[in-house]
Amino acid sequence: MTDILVPNRRAFLGRSAALGGMAALGPLAGPAFAQDAFPNDTLNVVTHAGPGGGTDITTRMMMLRARRVFDQDMVVVSKRGGSGAAALMYVDSRPRDGYTFMTITQSHIFQIIQKKVPLKIEDLAGLARATDDPTVIAVPANSEIKTLEDVIKASSEKDGGLKWGTTFAGGADHVGIHNFCKKAGGIPYAIVPFQGGGDIVTALVGGNVDAAILNYAEGESQFEAGDLIPVVALSEERISGIPDVPTAAEQGVDAYASTVRGFACLSGVPEDRMQILSDGLVKSMEHSVYQAYLESGGMPKSSVVGQDKWNAHIERIYVESETALKELGLI
The missing domain is CATH 3.40.190.10 (Periplasmic binding protein-like II)
Structure with a gap:
């Protein structure tokens, strides 16, 4: 579901030349040229809901601990409109570097199914589920x-x-x-x-x-x-x-329905950065503060899962919802 960003040939050759020059300077030059660890700047979390709504509250409850886990500031970026379409389009306009991700619900998946945004479900890369x-x-x-x-x-x-x-x-x-x-x-x-x-x-x-x-x-x-x-x-x-x-x-009736919220980015973010985000988000939401928030809303601790289970759930929502909307004659 995800693609790894591959540097173009000119950028690769430029870095190779720089590395060669660094080697000539000797081993003490290495740390001065080392890449900073991710994340080393503010993380932006895009939501489609206004302040005080369930999505906004869930996002802010996650951030209470995540700021410490990532050791970076985190800000909520509200992009309301189109039941998630505006948020998806905004994230699509940002660099796919991991510094911008979003809180998604079933509504975002519906926008993709109904082709209200120029994205496919393969473009959506789940990081961690927050509520089920x-x-x-x-x-x-x-x-x-x-x-x-x-x-x-x-x-x-x-x-x-x-x-x-x-x-x-x-x-x-x-x-x-x-x-x-x-x-x-x-x-x-x-x-x-x-x-x-x-x-x-x-x-x-x-x-x-x-x-x-x-x-x-x-x-x-x-x-x-x-x-x-x-x-x-x-x-x-x-x-x-x-x-x-x-x-x-x-x-004997294999039917499920829940209100789901979770965090996702768009494919193209480097896989190692997605893994860092996923691990950090899960760790943050496994903390007692966030777990108390889940319990207060009658939600199970099993709400919080990482990339694999969250992406499988996104896929299930997509398939079941697309099928249902076709059967209802709405797409």
Whole structure:
């Protein structure tokens, strides 16, 4: 997925001549010509969200420890617009030297799928995953739906399927609902778009929709109050805040949905620099301060992973989302 920057012939010959001259000066000249270790300047982290949003907070929580790990200043560069398109284009305009990378979400991947930026998924090089915020299928407290089997049965019996609250057509929530319903035997469904997660929760409590996919933190207070019932976790492991709620996977439905954030650069950054960034980011987020942030949001410690697992997850999001959007006729 990544390319190594290769110097052109003139630059290579120039450096060779310089090295030859250094040898002639003797061994004491060596340290004066040695390259500085990476990073030796400010690291710029590009986000697509405004101050106070989940992406901004995640980025700043990482930076609390990362400044010490990298022994460099780090700044947030906000490039809002186009659901991540503006951030991608800005990073694409910067030198691919490792000093500029970005915080990405599913939205950035959607921009690539929908060809809203002149980049391909191969151009995106994951460094470290920061959050893997699991979701749960929730229903109103007075719903007759209590289990995964009930979800499937009610969907099959209701004309047009259950009404699901979501943010907007073609978004990550919509794709998550579509993939779940497909893997649950192709059950029918209908979506009802809302402005945001808070509006979905309100509509669900009021019984204006039958079900929704919520991050645990979005519905935590309603779960505790008994206003909403968590039925099925769409996560790889059970959610710690609701350990009695089984996952879809352990019941034979291989469906997953989560809100994901992580750090990435564009291919062309030297591989050794990407490795330094990946290792430093993982070390920073394994610190107790960042881990406490994950725990406070109901997110598992396993959220934090390095290059290999993060790039595999990016690929899975890309493939599943592209397939879903094609099936929905949105691309």
